[in-house]
Amino acid sequence: MLVVAALGGNALLQRGEPLTAQVQRENVKVAARALAEIVKAGHQLVVTHGNGPQVGLLALQAAAYNPDEIYPLDVLGAQTAGMIGYLVEQELENALQNERSIATLLTQVVVDRNDPAFQAPTKYIGPVYSQEEAHAKAEKAGWQIAQDGDKWRRVVASPKPLEIPDLQVIKLLVDQNVVVICNGGGGIPVVRDGNNHLHGIEAVIDKDLSSAFLAKQLGADALLLLTDVDAVYHGFGTPEATPLSTLTVSESDALNLPAGSMGPKINAACSFADSGGFSAIGRLSEALGLLAGLAGTHIVKEHE
16 A cells, blocks of 8 residues: 655644754654554555744744844745654664665645735744734734644745646655655745746645645555544534544534644545545554554545
């Protein structure tokens, strides 16, 4: 089976943890062990990952160097994809005892410069702040901010992926049985001009939607959206919260989940399920169980 596994932010950073290299490496070790089980079970694996906290941190570091110059998000996205890809690649090599070839590919993803997302940013990046801190930073830096749980964070545009120019390279690697780490941070956001030239644009593409798009383009058999919760819940955060083992595309629409939480994962899973693929959402540590249908929430076109 060809499996696309999308690592959530928890693969690198638990909520509230400091954004240090050591903390991220320790978390990646845990993720790598779970991913290695998929490979050991005989499946081909393509790994994607988010970069929200990391790209926000790099933006802060760049602003500290020169507050009058805003560093482009596409360049920061490429930097984080390289950094995270390096960590995941190395820890996967260790977990698999160097028995499989693994490669990290910086991946450009084309978006539409007129995508409505540019008028309504929803993608969280960077660390969390108190409301007072967030408003002060937003006023100083010209950010847009939004509430994230009981904290506040910067938000940026998250346009839909339209094309992966590097798709043929990914396919070549998969055909050679290489474990590929790609579409880091949802991919490096680019647009095409009238001459068909690519240019970076200020955005962070949603990792889950981009992963579903990639999975369809590759003809993958399964899409795993790995996070820090064991399943999708009906009534999440309430005393009546109930885990859902199976969810149809039509039922998922009725959940009306917000854009900044489980919403993109549900949309991504539905998109892939609609194309006939196997979609599952669940805990990173249970990745192989998700694939076997023994854990998490499975998104299907309709109930059998």
